[in-house]
Structures are given as structure tokens and as C-alpha cells.
Amino acid sequence: MIGTRAWLLVTFVSVSAACASGPAPTPTPEPSRADATLADAPPEEPRAITPPPPREPVLPPQLAMLAGLMPLRSSGADTFRVARPNYDGRGVVIAILDSGIDAGVLGLGETTTGDRKILDLRDFSGEGRVPLTLVRPASDGTITIGRHRLQGFGRVARVATPPFYGGVFREITLGTAPEGDINGNGRVTDELPLLVARSTAGWVLFADTDGDGSLAGEPHVRDFAVAGEVLTFRSDPRMKGPITVAANLVEYGGQPLLDLFLDNSSHGTHVAGIAAGHNLFGVQGFDGVAPGAWLLGLKISNNTRGGISMTGSMLRALNYAAVFAEQRGLPLVINLSFGVGNEQEGAAAIDSVIDEFALKHPDVLVVISAGNDGPGLSTVGFPGSAERALSVCALFPGVFARPPQSGVAPAPDILGWWSGRGGEVAKPDVCAPGVAFSSVPQWRVGEEVSGGTSMAAPHVSGVGALLLSAMKQQGRTIRAVDLKRAMMATAKPISGATVLDAGAGVVDVLRAYRWLLAAHQTGIYEVRALGEDTDERPAAFRRTGLRSSADTLQRFVIRSVGGQPAARLLLEPDAPWLRVPSSIDLEGRPETVTVRYDALRLQDPGLYVGTVWASPATDTIAGPSLALVNSVVVPHAIEEGFETSGSLAPGELSRFFLSVPSERGGFEVTLEIRGTGEATLYLYEPSGQPFRDQSSITAGDEGSHIVTLRVSTDDLVSGVYEAVVVAPPTGGVRYSLTARLPEVVIATIDSGPRVVVQNPTASSRAMRVEADLVGAVQTKRVTGKRSGPVVVRLAPPRWASRLVVDVAVPPPLWHQLTDFGVTVFDSTGRKVSDSPLNYAFGRHRVELDSSRVGGWIDLELLPGFAHLEAPETWDAEIRIIFELATQRALHQDSTMAESVVELSPYEARAVAIPSEAAPVPIPEGFDPLIEVRATLSNGGSSVRRGASKLPEPALETP
Numbered sequence: 033m034i035g036t037r038a039w040l041l042v043t044f045v046s047v048s049a050a051c052a053s054g055p056a057p058t059p060t061p062e063p064s065r066a067d068a069t070l071a072d073a074p075p076e077e078p079r080a081i082t083p084p085p086p087r088e089p090v091l092p093p094q095l096a097m098l099a100g101l102m103p104l105r106s107s108g109a110d111t112f113r114v115a116r117p118n119y120d121g122r123g124v125v126i127a128i129l130d131s132g133i134d135a136g137v138l139g140l141g142e143t144t145t146g147d148r149k150i151l152d153l154r155d156f157s158g159e160g161r162v163p164l165t166l167v168r169p170a171s172d173g174t175i176t177i178g179r180h181r182l183q184g185f186g187r188v189a190r191v192a193t194p195p196f197y198g199g200v201f202r203e204i205t206l207g208t209a210p211e212g213d214i215n216g217n218g219r220v221t222d223e224l225p226l227l228v229a230r231s232t233a234g235w236v237l238f239a240d241t242d243g244d245g246s247l248a249g250e251p252h253v254r255d256f257a258v259a260g261e262v263l264t265f266r267s268d269p270r271m272k273g274p275i276t277v278a279a280n281l282v283e284y285g286g287q288p289l290l291d292l293f294l295d296n297s298s299h300g301t302h303v304a305g306i307a308a309g310h311n312l313f314g315v316q317g318f319d320g321v322a323p324g325a326w327l328l329g330l331k332i333s334n335n336t337r338g339g340i341s342m343t344g345s346m347l348r349a350l351n352y353a354a355v356f357a358e359q360r361g362l363p364l365v366i367n368l369s370f371g372v373g374n375e376q377e378g379a380a381a382i383d384s385v386i387d388e389f390a391l392k393h394p395d396v397l398v399v400i401s402a403g404n405d406g407p408g409l410s411t412v413g414f415p416g417s418a419e420r421a422l423s424v425c426a427l428f429p430g431v432f433a434r435p436p437q438s439g440v441a442p443a444p445d446i447l448g449w450w451s452g453r454g455g456e457v458a459k460p461d462v463c464a465p466g467v468a469f470s471s472v473p474q475w476r477v478g479e480e481v482s483g484g485t486s487m488a489a490p491h492v493s494g495v496g497a498l499l500l501s502a503m504k505q506q507g508r509t510i511r512a513v514d515l516k517r518a519m520m521a522t523a524k525p526i527s528g529a530t531v532l533d534a535g536a537g538v539v540d541v542l543r544a545y546r547w548l549l550a551a552h553q554t555g556i557y558e559v560r561a562l563g564e565d566t567d568e569r570p571a572a573f574r575r576t577g578l579r580s581s582a583d584t585l586q587r588f589v590i591r592s593v594g595g596q597p598a599a600r601l602l603l604e605p606d607a608p609w610l611r612v613p614s615s616i617d618l619e620g621r622p623e624t625v626t627v628r629y630d631a632l633r634l635q636d637p638g639l640y641v642g643t644v645w646a647s648p649a650t651d652t653i654a655g656p657s658l659a660l661v662n663s664v665v666v667p668h669a670i671e672e673g674f675e676t677s678g679s680l681a682p683g684e685l686s687r688f689f690l691s692v693p694s695e696r697g698g699f700e701v702t703l704e705i706r707g708t709g710e711a712t713l714y715l716y717e718p719s720g721q722p723f724r725d726q727s728s729i730t731a732g733d734e735g736s737h738i739v740t741l742r743v744s745t746d747d748l749v750s751g752v753y754e755a756v757v758v759a760p761p762t763g764g765v766r767y768s769l770t771a772r773l774p775e776v777v778i779a780t781i782d783s784g785p786r787v788v789v790q791n792p793t794a795s796s797r798a799m800r801v802e803a804d805l806v807g808a809v810q811t812k813r814v815t816g817k818r819s820g821p822v823v824v825r826l827a828p829p830r831w832a833s834r835l836v837v838d839v840a841v842p843p844p845l846w847h848q849l850t851d852f853g854v855t856v857f858d859s860t861g862r863k864v865s866d867s868p869l870n871y872a873f874g875r876h877r878v879e880l881d882s883s884r885v886g887g888w889i890d891l892e893l894l895p896g897f898a899h900l901e902a903p904e905t906w907d908a909e910i911r912i913i914f915e916l917a918t919q920r921a922l923h924q925d926s927t928m929a930e931s932v933v934e935l936s937p938y939e940a941r942a943v944a945i946p947s948e949a950a951p952v953p954i955p956e957g958f959d960p961l962i963e964v965r966a967t968l969s970n971g972g973s974s975v976r977r978g979a980s981k982l983p984e985p986a987l988e989t990p
Contacts, residue, residue, distance in 0.1 A: 087477040091469065093313035099436055101469035101481070102306070102320065103429040106445050107495055109321045112541040119545075120144050121322025121497035123504050124363045125151065126307050127353035128490070129346065129370065130300030131339060132293060133329030134473035135262050136276030139305055139312030144324040149310065152257040153278045153293045153329040154352060156345040159206075159336065160280075160292035162226055167198035175247075177225040180240075184248030188238055191252055192229030197288055199226050207336040207863040210475040211296040215243060216274040217267035220862075224265060228281065228288045234258065235281040235288045242269045255281040256293065274475035297335040298476040299486065303369050304329065305471030307490035308497065312471055320470070321494025324501065326362075328353055332370070333851075337894055338866035340851035341370065343819035344900040346415070347385055354393050363500040363510075364393075367493040368400040368421075369486035371413035372851060373721055373871040377456035378417060378570050379847045381898040386418035390512065391593070397500075397512040399424060399493045401485035402460040403452030405870070407685055407756050409532060409639070409663070410455030410573070410720025413870075415850075416485075419558065419570055422496075422516045423459045425534055426451040426466020426488040428683070432481075433761045445538070446683035447529050449712075449758045451485055454532040455720060458559070458571040458661040461516070461535040462523050464491035495519065495539050502545060510548060517554045518544040521655030528684070530641040531661055552654035555596040555618075559658055562587045571661040572627070575718065575752050576691070577634070578664065584629045588660045590646075591622045600649040601657060607642025609633035610662065615649065627660060639687060640664045667691040667752045670699065670771045677768040680711065680759035687756045690771050694750030696792055697777035697974055698743045701755050702770045703729070705737040709765035712758045715741045718751025721871045732765065745778060745976045774974040776935075776966045781978030785922070785945045787964050791935035798934045799966045803945045804919035807832070808958035809979050811911045814893065819902040821853075821894040826912065828880050828889065831952045833917035835878040837891060839869060841908045845895075846872040848903070853894035859887045880914075913961060922947035922962065922982070933966075950982045 091101070104110035113120050122145055133140065135150050143149050155161075169175045169185045176182075177198035188196070201224045206212035212220040227238040227247070236252040241263055253261045256278040264273025280291040295301050305312055308327055309320035330353060332345035350366065357364035374380065390398055398421045403413030416423040430443030448466045452459075467483035468491075496515055503510045522543035523536035560568035572586045598619040603612045611628040627644060634640055644660035667689040668674050678686055692699050703713040710732020715723040722728070725747055731739040743753075759765045776799055779788040791797045808829070816822040828835060839854055846852075852869040854876050867876040895906060923946040933943055950960050959979040967973045 089313070090478050090480050093315045093318060096469040096480070097315055097318040100431045102312070102318065103431060103465040103468060104321060106427060106429060106465045107321070107491060107539045108541045109495060109498065112498060112545070116502065118505060119498055119502035121308060121325030121494065121501045124322070124365065124497040124500045125326045125328055125357050126322065126493050126497055127328040127330055127349075127364060127366045128300055128304050128307065129330045129332050129349045129353070129366060129368050130303055131297035131333045131335050132295030132300045132331040133304045133327065134276045134295045134301045135256075135260070135278055135329070136264065136272070137301060137305075137471045137473060138314040139309040139318070139471050140301070140327065142310060143326065144310055147326070148260050149308065150260065150327045150329055152356065153280070153331075154257075154349075155280055155291040155293045155331045156348045156352070157331050157334050157342050158291075159331070159334045160294060162199040162201050162290045162292060164197040164199040164228060164288060164290055167196050167227070169196070175227065177227060178223065180223065180225040181245070182225060182227075182240055183246035184250070187247045187250060188227060188229060192231045192236060194229070197228040199228070199290060200224065201226060201292060204861055205336065206296050210274065211298075211335065213475070214273065214275050214277070214294070215265035215267050216271070216475070226290065228290055235283065237279045237281060237290065239263060239265070241265050241273070243267060253279050255279060272474065275473055293329070293331060295331075295473055297333065297339055298472045298479070299339065299369070300329065300331070301473055302470045302482050303367065303486060303490045306468050306487055307367060307494045309471055321491055322497035322501070325494070325497040328356060334853070336863060336866070337853035337855050338868040340853040340868045340894065341896045343895070343897040343902050345896065346370075346382060346850055346898065347900060350385075350389050354389075354396060357396070363504055364396045365493045365496045365500065366396060366398045367490050368398065368415065369489045371401055371403050371416050372869070373403070373405055373413050374410070374417055375719060375843045375846050375872050377410060377412065380414035380417065381848050382415040382850050383418040385898055386415045387420045390420035394511050394513065394594075395509065397422060397496045397515050399489050399496060401489040402426075404450045404484045404486075405722055406451045406453050407449050407687070407758060408714060408716035408720060408722065408754050409453050411716070412452040412454050412457055412459045416452065417457045417459055422492060422519065423461045423535070424485060424489045424492045425460035425463040426483070426485045427463050427538065428483075428761055429465045429467055432467050443761070446761055447526055447534055448483070448485070449683070449685065454571065454661070455575075455663060456569045456571060456573045458531065458659055459535065462492060462519050463526065463534050463538045464488040464495070492519070492539055495541050495544070498541055499545055499548060503548060513554055513556050514548065514552075517552075517655070517657070518547040522547050531643050531659065532641055532663060547654070552651055554654070554657055555599060556593040557658045558591040558593050559660060560589045561660075562589065571663065573663045575665045577666045578629070578631055581631045584631050586627045586629065586662060588625045588627065589622050590616070590618065590625060590658065592618055592620060601646040602649050602652065603644050603646055605642060605644045607640070609640065610642045610644060612644050616646070625660060627662060629662070629664070634664050634666060637666045637668045637689065639689070640666070665689045665752060670773060674771040675768065677706070677766070679764065679766045680757065681764045682759055683761040684764070685756055685758040687754060688769065690753045690755060692748070692750065692753055692773075694748060695777070696773040697745040697779070697976070698748050699771060699773050700740050700742040702738060702740040703731050703757060704768045705732045706766040706768060708733060709763050710734070710760060711765045711767050713739065713741060713769075714756040714758065715743075716754040716756070717749050718753060719749070719871075721873070723747075724873055724875055745974075746978070775968055775972045776974045778964050778966055778974050778976040779940060781962065781964055781976060781980055783981035785947060785962055785964075785980035785982070786942055787945060788940055788942050789933060789935065789966050790940040791938060794937045796934065796936055797968055798932065799968050800932050801943050801945065801964065801966050803922045803947070803962045803964045805916065805922055805950055805952070805960055806919050806963045806977065807913055807915040807961045808954045809911065809913045809961040810958045811909065813907060813909050816893065816895065816906050816908070818904065819895060819897055821892050824891040824893070824910065826889050826891060827887070827955065829914055829953065829955050831916060832880050832914035834915040835880055835889075836913040836915060837876040838873070838911040839876065839893065839908060840873045841869070843872055845906055845908075848897055848899075849895055850898050851896035853892065853896070855892045855894070857890045857892065859889065864889065914955070914958070916952065919963065920951040947982055
């Protein structure tokens with residue numbers, strides 16, 4: 033996900049036969065009810081439109097270039113190109129699998145040699161598909177397409193011959209403004225009639241781009257791969273439209289297929305500028321990493337649904353890029369700034385797809401972002417967790433911490449706090465700058481600065497293109513595994529960072545280039561750590577510590593892939609608690625290495641990371657061929673409370689692991705800032721997922737110096753949580769951190785309402801038990817067919833101020849996916865919100881204004897599967913809550929005294945909550961949702977929500 037998921041055997045489908053006339057058609061997702069409603073809607077009445085005023089860049093591009101906001105210094109790409117200007121990526125293709133690329137932005141038009149930079153733009157998402165039907169011109173020189181009658185058909189007749197095909201593209205299918213406003217007139221309800229016909233140059237597209245109702249004077253546009261032609265729709269004939277549109281025109285079954293290719297996200301355009309921009313924003317010398325490289329823009333995401341990848345879109349795009357490069361004999365780098373959260377690292381089907389692709393195409397380097405869910409462990413997303421990909425973490429460049437000042441040393445680069453960390457996988461591999469000032473479409477002007485591992489991946493893709501360009505011009509062919517190892521073996525380590533944080537470190541172009549010149553050879557190996565039940569994972573990760581003091585053995589299986597010759601690898605651990613043999617001989621069969629842990633060194637709570645590096649005995653200066661990564665977490669037990677304090681330097685972090693028993697009904701973590709400064713508290717669930725309700729909170733200078741994250745009974749997952757305190761890159765901070773369990777537990781909520789409260793302590797407790805109505809709740813299971821959407825129609829009651837939707841998919845299903853969209857549309861078909869799942873569980877909140885209550889809204893669930901074919905059916909569970917703006921008490925003040933309860937140590941008791949009829953009507957099929965509070969005499973409390981049954985609801989007040 034533009035961000036943003038199977039154990040099945042991958043069968044690759046060759047598209048070479050289709051490439052002569054374009055790619056095989058991409059299946060279009062089945063229409064949702066919202067789309068159907070839109071199609072039936074009457075046309076909007078014409079009215080005067082005032083286009084929005086032009087936007088200005090966040091900073092003048094010349095100043096951004098001089099300030100180094102395209103941070104090439106971090107990898108040495110700038111000095112490498114100055115010393116070797118011909119090794120600038122020329123002759124190499126970088127395929128950007130993303131949200132699209134806007135071909136009209138300055139800086140993506142030409143390479144350093146004057147060639148057309150973007151060789152092809154191709155839509156694999158289906159988002160731009162325009163259904164076409166046969167149309168015929170009238171005798172008066174007009175032609176009718178849908179509800180639109182266009183003049184000037186003579187322009188078409190002079191260029192093309194029958195048959196003619198017409199279709200209508202509706203802006204509203206792209207969502208909200210500005211990205212959905214293709215013609216820039218300030219609204220997203222326009223319909224754009226399109227005409228396709230055959231000319232001597234193949235299929236061509238005609239469009240009324242200026243909205244004057246005529247095709248006279250309009251250019252015709254061929255498939256982008258043929259001529260690189262584009263168009264823009266504009267409300268003012270004197271201005272360029274806000275979004276550049278390319279046409280994908282291919283023939284299938286004797287008829288044309290039309291997809292409009294556009295970047296209605298801006299993500300892919302920004303990524304492309306980092307990888308290979310040349311003279312960005314029209315500024316001479318303002319370049320990305322590899323300005324001489326060519327680009328392929330392969331759209332895999334439906335941006336209207338939150339940037340989700342569609343079923344098979346990644347696989348189709350991968351194959352298309354490989355065939356495109358093979359047919360032209362061009363070196364290829366694939367960039368995937370894309371991903372979602374792993375439920376279990378190494379289990380995702382798309383990881384297998386990527387690894388199988390890499391084996392089939394050994395000369396293609398696949399670069400993938402590590403994900404933005406850091407700084408917690410086990411947060412590398414997939415497909416960044418694919419073993420044979422080069423997974424990239426993010427630096428926060430010092431130039432963005434403070435502006436350059438004369439006589440003042442620049443701020444250092446630090447590891448991005450958001451950057452995904454490893455755990456069950458030995459990822460990420462390398463780091464690169466994860467913030468940059470880069471190209472954006474016209475409608476996105478003002479947001480040129482963007483950050484994330486999505487920005488770090490294209491930097492590394494550009495570095496790969498520089499190295500491939502150098503090797504190609506020297507007549508050398510380099511395998512992807514050699515490129516990957518060159519960058520990892522020569523990377524600059526980051527002080528204080530483990531391999532789980534930063535992999536090998538920061539890429540260095542010159543050092544990697546020299547490594548390749550030295551002609552080091554490397555094998556291709558697969559490493560698996562064996563678990564308790566012989567479960568194999570890429571790394572050894574024990575989140576709950578050692579099982580006992582005797583639990584000191586960890587076995588790794590190493591397999592050679594690709595039939596390389598026998599080799600002896602020297603083994604060297606980098607942590608004192610690791611013991612290994614001095615070497616291992618690989619002779620074509622799987623070999624097992626037993627790593628011994630020193631349990632006496634693993635007793636204090638904390639994180640222990642140790643790596644066994646394996647280097648070839650015949651070429652020790654080449655660096656490690658593989659790594660056996662070991663991580664052991666020794667958690668804090670918080671039954672009696674947990675408290676610590678410390679100080680952090682700028683950009684530094686401290687992590688704490690908390691073992692939380694499920695029977696204690698939740699817990700809370702509090703961060704307090706001592707003195708000045710600020711810090712952010714992050715909380716992660718035992719799986720590594722950011723806490724599902726509120727995963728972070730900041731304390732300090734501009735807000736409260738004491739902040740708390742609370743995990744309720746309803747949201748608690750038993751196991752080891754991780755709390756991380758992070759200082760900002762501009763200043764250090766002193767802090768204290770506490771974690772505690774509740775002194776009273778609300779065990780259950782039943783009809784009546786009746787609750788069971790429990791005293792989990794060794795002391796007597798007196799408490800007051802109260803309850804409020806917070807809304808209405810319904811839990812249901814939904815079943816979908818293949819990759820089509822499921823649409824759940826909801827009628828918000830008039831009293832509802834917010835809709836909350838929890839969506840949970842089974843982990844086995846999650847492993848088959850690449851994305852799962854959760855989108856809400858109103859009754860007119862307009863998108864209200866989107867919040868794709870980033871893990872198998874996600875919470876979606878929608879504020880409900882007066883226009884959305886009393887009517888209906890559609891909740892659309894749309895999966896994207898890794899393989900070309902989706903399963904026959906799939907299931908998910910949804911929990912729908914309509915919340916009141918203000919909670920309503922269920923009992924009168926006079927009855928509250930009756931709810932005071934005294935409990936002996938460890939006693940549990942059922943308590944009836946005095947209640948009246950629900951103060952608001954509960955929708956049919958829903959139950960009242962109540963919130964119960966148990967407040968102790970010392971001020972401590974526990975809160976739990978749950979469905980209950982109340983007396984018959986009151987009649988709705990008009």
C-alpha cells in the first residue's frame with residue numbers, strides 16, 4: 033500500500049506474446065454499489081466554476097537544490113557522478129511500480145543524453161479502465177458518446193477510419209479533489225467523453241480536452257509506448273490541466289481496450305524524481321540519483337481506495353518490466369516503494385512471488401521499501417521482507433533537521449524513527465535518505481517534500497542504476513546478487529544501530545563500485561532458523577526470552593541456491609553471548625549450523641542482538657556472504673508495576689518490552705518529560721503491529737509533559753508489548769516511563785446490563801461501578817467472491833456522530849494478499865474516506881455530519897491478492913459501531929450509590945447496573961454499546977466496552 037500481502041507455488045505467466053501490441057488486459061474489479069449508483073445518476077447541471085488559484089512550491093526549487101534537499105551526499109552519489117559523469121545511469125531502465133508517474137512534470141522529460149526519459153507508462157490497476165462501446169457519427173458532423181454530443185467529428189474522419197468506439201470517464205471514480213479533479217475546475221463530478229478509432233499508426237484517442245463540446249482542433253493521442261504522447265484536460269484553454277494523462281491503447285479480440293494512465297496520488301511521481309529526475313522543476317543540474325536512466329512507470333495501485341495494489345497487479349507489472357527490458361537488451365532495476373504489515377514475517381505469498389521472480393531473472397535488481405511502522409521490532413512490511421530483494425530502511429537527512437548555516441557543521445543524518453525494523457526476518461538490508469524534495473504533479477504543488485522508506489528505496493534504485501551503468505559501459509554483466517552484496521558489503525554502519533534497525537548500514541556508491549571492480553564472486557544462499565516445532569524463519573527471534581536456562585541452542589539451515597560450487601565459509605560472531613564453529617563447508621546439500629547462547633549473559637531485561645557473519649575463506653576482503661541473525665528479548669514483568677527513567681540524545685531511542693498477562697484486563701504506559709524538550713512514545717502489540725487504537729503520543733514543549741497510552745480489555749492481546757521512547761532529531765530529552773496494570777478488572781459485560789468485576793490484588797478494594805450508553809454495535813461475518821468487493825450498506829441513525837469499523841481478516845488470508853481496501857462512499861457515490869488495512873486487523877473511523885445521517889452509506893471491502901487468480905471465496909469479520917457525540921448515563925444519580933462494591937482480595941462478583949430504556953433508538957440488528965467504569969476510592973479505574981441488552985428503546989424524536 034502506498035504506504036500499504038500464501039504459501040502457494042508461483043506460476044509465472046509470460047506476457048511476451050502480448051507485448052507486441054501491449055500487455056494482456058488487466059481484469060477490472062467488479063463494480064461496487066457506489067459505482068453503480070454513480071452510473072445511474074443524472075448529469076449535473078452546468079454552472080459557473082471558479083478554478084482554484086495556482087499553487088506555489090513549498091520552497092523555490094533553486095533554493096531546494098542549493099540546500100541539498102535532494103540528499104545525494106549521504107550515499108556519495110553526487111561526487112561519484114562528478115568524477116564519472118558518464119556513469120549516471122544511462123543505458124539502464126528503472127521500473128517504478130507505484131501509483132503512476134505524471135509524464136508532464138519538469139524533470140521527467142529527458143535523460144542526460146537527450147533521450148525520452150519515460151519509455152512506457154502502463155496501468156495494471158484497472159483504475160483508469162474506460163468501457164468502450166460502438167458509436168456512429170451523425171450526418172450533421174456530430175457524434176454522441178453516452179449523454180454527450182460532440183461537434184467537430186470531421187477532425188476524426190480526417191485521421192481515422194471506422195469502427196469508432198466511445199466511452200465516458202467519470203471524475204468521481206477518482207475520489208475527492210484535487211486528485212479527482214482532472215480538468216481543474218474545482219469539482220469532481222465531470223464526465224469526460226472519449227473516442228477511440230484506428231489510424232495508420234494504430235489505435236488513437238480523441239478527447240474534448242478543453243470542454244467546449246467539440247473535437248475540432250483537438251490532437252489525437254497514441255499509446256504512450258508508441259510515441260510518448262500525453263494530454264491534459266483543462267477548464268481554462270489558456271492553462272495546462274492539473275493532471276497529465278497518457279493512453280494505454282491495446283487490441284484484444286479485435287477491439288480496442290483503453291486505460292487512462294494518471295498519477296492521482298503523486299507518490300509514484302515523487303519516487304521517480306528521486307530515482308532518475310533530470311533538471312527537476314526546470315532547474316539546470318537539479319537531478320535525482322541516476323539522471324541518465326530511463327524510466328518505466330507501471331501503475332499497480334488503486335489510488336481512490338487509499339493506494340491499494342490490486343489482485344495480480346504486482347506480478348503482472350514485474351513480468352511486464354522484465355520482458356520489456358529483455359526484448360531491448362537493457363539492464364533493469366525494479367523499484368517497489370510499497371508494502372503492508374507482516375503478521376508473520378516470511379509467510380506472505382508476495383514474498384515468494386518476489387523471490388521466485390529474482391531466481392528467474394538473476395540480472396534484475398529488485399529494490400523494496402522496508403515500511404514505515406518503526407521504530408518497533410518486527411515491523412518490516414511485505415514484500416520488503418522478501419529474502420532476495422534489496423530491502424531499504426530510511427535515514428532522516430540532517431539537512432532537514434536544520435537549514436544549512438555558514439560556519440556551522442551540518443546536522444548529521446540519523447536513522448529514521450519511522451523506518452521498519454526486522455525481527456523474524458534479517459531485514460532491512462541497507463539504508464538511504466528517506467526524505468527528499470522531488471517532483472509532484474501540478475495538482476500537488478506545495479507538497480514537494482515527502483518522507484518515508486518509499487523515498488529511500490528509489491535512492492538505492494538510483495544507486496543500482498549508477499553501478500549498472502558503469503559496468504555496462506565497461507562491457508561487464510553484473511548479477512543482481514552481486515549488486516546487492518556490493519552495496520551491503522561496503523555500506524557504512526550507523527552508530528548504535530543493530531542489523532535489525534539498519535541492516536548493513538548506509539549505501540556508498542564509490543565503495544560499492546570499487547567492490548564490483550575487484551570482481552568478487554558471491555554465492556546465492558538461503559538461511560532458515562529452526563524454531564521449536566521446526567518452523568523455519570529467516571532469522572532467530574525470541575520475543576519472550578529463553579524458555580529456560582537450558583534453552584541455549586539455535587540451529588540454522590543454510591542452502592545453496594543456483595548450483596554454485598562448493599565453498600568454505602568462515603564464521604565469526606559479533607556478540608559475546610554467541611558461540612559457533614569456526615567454519616562451515618557448503619557442498620551442494622543443506623548444512624546445519626548450531627549457534628550456542630550463553631544464558632548467563634541474557635538475564636537482564638532488554639533486547640540482545642547478535643549476528644554470526646559468514647565470509648568466504650578464499651576471499652575474506654569481499655565481506656560476508658550471509659548472516660545468521662539472532663535476537664533475544666528479555667521482557668519486564670509488570671505485575672507489580674514498571675518504572676524507569678533516562679535521557680536521550682537527539683534522534684536517539686530506548687525500547688522496553690513488557691510482558692502483559694491477558695487476565696489483568698489491559699494496562700497503561702505513561703511518559704513524563706523531565707524539564708524541557710519533547711519525546712514520542714510508541715506502543716507495539718506482541719505481533720509487532722502498532723497498537724491498534726492509538727499507537728503513538730508525544731509529550732513535551734508544546735503540549736502536556738505527561739501523556740498516557742491505554743490498552744483496554746477489549747484491545748488487549750496477550751504477550752510481550754514493546755514501548756519505545758524517541759527523541760526528536762533536533763534535541764535531547766530527559767524522561768521517565770511507567771507501566772501498570774489496573775487494580776480492578778471488568779471481566780465480562782452481559783445483558784441487563786450485568787457485569788462481573790474482579791479484584792486481582794491481595795488487598796480489599798471498594799469501587800463504584802457505573803455505565804453509559806456510547807452507541808450501537810453490530811458484529812457480522814462477510815463473504816466475498818474472488819477479488820470482487822463486498823459492499824455493506826449502512827443507515828446511520830440520526831443521533832450518530834461517528835462510525836467506527838473494525839475489520840479483521842484471518843491470518844492465512846492475510847498472507848495471500850498484497851492489500852485490503854476499506855472505503856466508505858456516501859449515497860451519491862462520493863468517497864467519504866479510505867483506510868486500507870495495514871495488518872490483518874484495522875480500525876476505521878469516519879466522522880458523520882448531517883448530510884450522512886438519516887440516509888445511507890456504503891462500506892466497501894476490496895482485497896488485492898498476490899497471485900493472478902484469487903480464491904473462490906474469502907471471509908472477514910467486521911464490527912460496526914455508531915457512536916453518540918456525548919455518552920448517556922444508563923442510571924439516575926439516586927441509584928449510583930447502589931453500585932458501590934467492596935471486593936475481598938482476588939474476589940470476583942457479578943454486579944447489576946441499574947438502567948432505564950436506551951435514551952436513543954437502537955438500529956435494527958444492532959445492540960446497545962455500553963461503557964462500564966469501575967472507579968476505586970484511590971482514583972484508579974478500569975474501563976470496558978461491550979454489547980448489552982437494555983429495555984425497549986425510546987421512540988425517535990423528530
